Every structure is written in C-alpha cells, then in structure tokens.
Amino acid sequence: MRIDVVTIFPEYLDPLRAALLGRAIERGLIEIGVRDLRDWTQDVHRAVDDAPYGGGPGMVMKPQIWGPALDEVCGDKTRLVVPTPAGRPFTQAMAHEFAAEEHLVFACGRYEGIDQRVIDDAARRMPVDEVSIGDYVLVGGEAAVLVMVEAVVRLLPGVLGNKLSAEQDSFSDGLLEGPSYTRPEVWRELAVPDVLRSGNHALVDRWRRDQALERTARRRPELIDRLPEGSLDKHDLRL
Numbered sequence: 735m736r737i738d739v740v741t742i743f744p745e746y747l748d749p750l751r752a753a754l755l756g757r758a759i760e761r762g763l764i765e766i767g768v769r770d771l772r773d774w775t776q777d778v779h780r781a782v783d784d785a786p787y788g789g790g791p792g793m794v795m796k797p798q799i800w801g802p803a804l805d806e807v808c809g810d811k812t813r814l815v816v817p818t819p820a821g822r823p824f825t826q827a828m829a830h831e832f833a834a835e836e837h838l839v840f841a842c843g844r845y846e847g848i849d850q851r852v853i854d855d856a857a858r859r860m861p862v863d864e865v866s867i868g869d870y871v872l873v874g875g876e877a878a879v880l881v882m883v884e885a886v887v888r889l890l891p892g893v894l895g896n897k898l899s900a901e902q903d904s905f906s907d908g909l910l911e912g913p914s915y916t917r918p919e920v921w922r923e924l925a926v927p928d929v930l931r932s933g934n935h936a937l938v939d940r941w942r943r944d945q946a947l948e949r950t951a952r953r954r955p956e957l958i959d960r961l962p963e964g965s966l967d968k969h970d971l972r973l
C-alpha cells in the first residue's frame with residue numbers, strides 16, 4: 735500500500751515515521767509520502783487560502799492550489815480521504831475498507847476547509863471519502879490523518895507481530911474491551927479478580943465476555959443495539 739498526505743504542515747506528520755509505522759516502512763510493507771501543499775502555489779506569498787464567498791469567519795483553501803496538487807499526487811488507483819468535521823464517522827469497518835486499497839491520499843484541510851469544488855471535481859474520477867474522527871473541532875486534518883493511518887496500517891498483513899492480532903482487539907466483536915490486569919496480584923491494596931488467576935480458561939473467557947458486555951452497555955449502549963442478529967447468546971442476555 736502507498737499512502738500520500740498533502741498538508742501545509744508536513745512536519746506534523748513526522749510521527750508516521752516513528753515506532754510501528756516506521757518499522758512497517760523500513761520493512762517495505764507501506765510507502766508513505768508527505769507533500770507540502772505550498773509546493774503548488776504560484777505567488778510570492780505562497781497563499782493557499784482566501785476569504786469565503788458569502789462572507790463569514792475564517793478562510794477557505796483555494797481550488798487553484800488543491801486541484802493541481804491532487805492531479806499530481808492522485809493516480810488511477812487512488813482513494814481520496816478528506817478529514818472534516820462534516821464527514822462520515824471513521825470506524826473500524828472503514829479502517830478495514832481503507833486497508834484493502836492500493837493507494838490512499840489524505841488531503842489535510844485547515845481553516846474553514848477546502849473549497850467544495852475540489853472534492854466534487856476529484857469525485858468525478860476517483861472514490862472520495864469525507865471522514866470525521868469525532869464530534870470535536872480541530873484546527874486541521876493532520877491529527878485526524880495520524881489517527882486514521884495508524885488504524886489502517888496496523889491491519890496490514892505483517893505489520894503487527896503475530897503475538898498481537900488485529901482481529902482480537904477492541905471492536906472486532908463489536909464490544910468494548912473489558913479491564914486488563916498484570917502482576918503484582920495486589921497493588922495498593924487492589925487485587926486482581928480471582929477468576930483471572932483460576933487457570934480455568936472457560937471461566938476466564940466467560941468473565942471477560944461479561945465484563946465487555948457490561949462495560950459496553952454502560953458506556954456505549956448504542957453499540958449493543960448495532961450488534962449483528964444472534965450475537966448475544968442466552969448467557970449474555972441474562973445480564
């Protein structure tokens with residue numbers, strides 16, 4: 735997979751070359767390019783934004799800059815992802831979809847966003863997803879790209895060591911993870927639940943499932959309603 739990010743703050747994406755993702759690049763599992771949008775500006779001030787038609791606060795990013803940038807960076811196998819607070823919610827399912835793509839391009843908007851015609855024009859020749867990572871306001875799309883790239887790249891074959899399976903993690907069964915514990919058995923007078931030291935794997939599995947269901951019902955009840963038909967067995971339903 736190749737990933738390209740177009741941004742006016744390329745240094746913001748430096749963490750993509752650290753740790754797990756950095757090792758995936760070194761191992762040739764992914765290629766990552768970060769491009770400075772200002773490289774496509776023509777004026778001495780390297781302006782990338784202008785006042786919004788219709789008035790109002792903030793600035794809008796110029797189509798005459800974004801257009802040529804995406805023409806050059808995107809290819810015939812590109813899926814364009816545009817982080818925006820007005821986007822569809824980013825989910826694990828979307829991460830899996832993106833992980834199956836050959837080429838992802840992330841367009842990082844700042845200010846009040848990118849002129850809509852940039853997205854509309856791109857959608858004439860490639861799949862375009864306007865995506866939100868949550869209901870809060872960021873200054874730009876760069877932090878959202880770091881989140882999405884991590885969620886996507888960890889799903890690629892070979893990226894996670896075999897001891898960490900992407901499939902067994904949170905959200906793979908639609909529930910939140912329950913609590914986790916490690917040594918010591920007692921810490922600041924707080925003990926590890928006895929069942930986890932019982933050695934009875936069936937009991938441990940049951941306890942973990944119960945904890946995940948209770949936590950999900952308490953913190954994210956809407957996820958329970960979204961579980962596929964038949965996900966909950968009679969033991970689950972006794973809770």
Ligand SMILES: Nc1ccccc1-c1cnco1
Pocket residue numbers: 817818819843844865866867868869870871872873874875876878
């Ligand atoms: N707030 C933002 C501002 C600019 C670009 C993306 C966002 C965003 C993405 N997901 C939530 O917010």
